[in-house]
Amino acid sequence: MNVLVAGSHGQVGQHVTRILAESDHGSRGMVRVESQAADIEELGGEPVVADLTEDVSHAVEGVDAIVFAAGSGGEDVWGVDRDGATALVDAAEAHGVERFVMLSSINADQPENSPAELREYLRAKGEADEYLRESDLTYTIVRPGPLTNEGGTGRIRTGRSLDRSDVEIPREDVARTLVAALGAASTYGETFELAAGDEPVEDALREPLDG
Numbered sequence: 536m537n538v539l540v541a542g543s544h545g546q547v548g549q550h551v552t553r554i555l556a557e558s559d560h561g562s563r564g565m566v567r568v569e570s571q572a573a574d575i576e577e578l579g580g581e582p583v584v585a586d587l588t589e590d591v592s593h594a595v596e597g598v599d600a601i602v603f604a605a606g607s608g609g610e611d612v613w614g615v616d617r618d619g620a621t622a623l624v625d626a627a628e629a630h631g632v633e634r635f636v637m638l639s640s641i642n643a644d645q646p647e648n649s650p651a652e653l654r655e656y657l658r659a660k661g662e663a664d665e666y667l668r669e670s671d672l673t674y675t676i677v678r679p680g681p682l683t684n685e686g687g688t689g690r691i692r693t694g695r696s697l698d699r700s701d702v703e704i705p706r707e708d709v710a711r712t713l714v715a716a717l718g719a720a721s722t723y724g725e726t727f728e729l730a731a732g733d734e735p736v737e738d739a740l741r742e743p744l745d746g
Contacts, residue, residue, distance in 0.1 A: 536559075536560045536561070536599045536600050536634075536717060536718070537560070537561040537562075537563065537597065537598045537599050537600075538555055538560050538561065538562055538563065538598060538599065538600045538601070538602055538717065539563045539565060539583075539594060539595060539598040539600070539601045539602070539632075540552050540555070540562060540563065540564050540565060540580065540601075540602050540604060541565045541587065541601065541602070541603045541604060541605040541619075541623055542565070542603065542604040542605030542606060542638075543562075543564030543565055543566060543575055543578075543580060543582075543604070544564070544566050544567075544571045544574060544575065545604060545605065545606060546682075546684070546706050547604045547638060547682070547706045547709055547710050547713075548564070548604040548605070548710075549574070549578060550687075550706055550707050550709075550710030550711075551602055551604055551710040551713055551714060552564045552575060552578040552579065552580040553578045553579060554710055554711060554714045555579070555580070555714055556578060556579025556580060557579070558714065560714070560717070561581070562578075562579060562580040562581065563580060563581045563582075563583055563594070563598060564578070564580035564581065564582050564583070565582075565583055565584075565585050565587075565591070565594050565605075566582050566583070566584055566585075567584070567585075567586050568584065569584055572584065587605055587615055587618075587619030587620075587622065587623065588611075588614050588615065588618070588619060591622060591623060591626050592626055592629070592630065594626075595623070595626045595627060595629075595630045595632060596630055598630075598632055599632065599633070599634060600632065600633070600634035600635070600636070600717055601623060601627055601632055601634070601635050601636070602636045602638070602713050602714070602717070603620055603623060603635070603636070603637045603638055604638045604710075604713065605619060605620070607619075609656060612655055612656045612659040612660075613659055616656060616659040616660055616663060617659040617660070617662050617663045617666075620637065620663035620666070620667070621663055621666045621667075624666060624667050624670050624672065627670075627672055628670060628671060628672065632672070633672060633673050634672070634673050634674075634717060635667060635670075635672040635673070635674045635675075636674070636675045636677065636713050636716050636717060637663070637664060637667055637674065637675070637676045637677065638677055638679075638709065638713060639660050639661075639663070639664050639676050639677060639678045639726075640656075640657060640660050640678055640679065641678045641679060641680045641681075641697070641699075641702060641728050641729075642657055642678075643657050643660040643661040643664055643678055644661055644664075644678075644726075646658050646661065664676050664726065668726070673723050673724065674723075674724065675716045675719075675722040675723065675724075675725055675726075675727075676725070676726040676727070677709070677712055677713060677716060677727065677729055678726065678727065678728045678729060679702075679704050679709045679712075679728070679729040679730065680697070680699075680702025680703055680704055680728070680729070680730045681702065681703045681704075682703075682704060682705070682706050682709060683703050683704065683705050683706070684705070684706060685705045686705060686707065687705045687706075687707030687708040687710075687711060688705070688708060688731065689708065689711060689735055689736055690708070690731070690732055690733050690734055690735055690736070691704065691708055691712055691729060691730065691731065691732045691734060691736055691739050692729070692730045692731065692732025692733070692734065692739070693712075693727050693728065693729055693732075693739050693740070693744060694727060694728055694744060695726070695727055695728065695744055696728060697728040697729075697730055701730065701731075702728070702730040703730065703731060704729060704730050704731045705731065708731065708736070709729065711736045712729055712736055712739075712740070715736050715737055715740050716740060719737075719740040719741065721740060721741060721742060721743050721744070722740055722744075725744055727744050
């Protein structure tokens with residue numbers, strides 16, 4: 536499967552690009568500027584320069600799936616986190632891409648339950664998620680808890696609604712989950728929350744999700 540990674544130069548995106556390169560999948564990494572291309576090549580990906588706030592059709596041509604791991608870092612939540620995502624959904628449909636895995640965030644469906652400084656971002660993510668759900672794509676929406684830079688363990692916990700008491704997760708394990716979800720039929724058409732846990736990633740995604 537040839538996979539386009541939106542946000543491939545970000546922290547999660549770099550993990551995704553590397554993991555794809557170590558797998559049987561091909562990886563095309565979307566970067567905003569040419570100067571980032573060499574970093575993607577070092578990770579094993581094929582760089583393509585494209586800006587989510589502009590036309591991205593050329594980046595989508597010839598791919599089988601998309602992993603959306605892009606983010607504005609709070610600088611342009613409506614232009615990138617929402618509109619950039621929805622534009623990529625449109626491009627995927629226009630170019631016959633069937634598989635779309637979205638990196639979202641826990642509480643994207645209930646931003647009012649998060650700190651005030653996160654609510655606008657979460658509203659933008661929630662609207663992007665809903666747009667994807669209403670598309671004709673075979674989607675998976677992954678909503679991790681707070682991200683850490685600890686080394687990944689390869690073990691996770693998933694569910695449609697997790698206990699909020701301990702939902703942190705290393706970025707590397709989020710990336711492994713996004714890649715594993717590409718071919719995990721149990722996640723097709725599903726939205727689920729994600730945290731560090733005890734179950735190997737592949738095993739956690741093999742069975743239908745718990746409530």
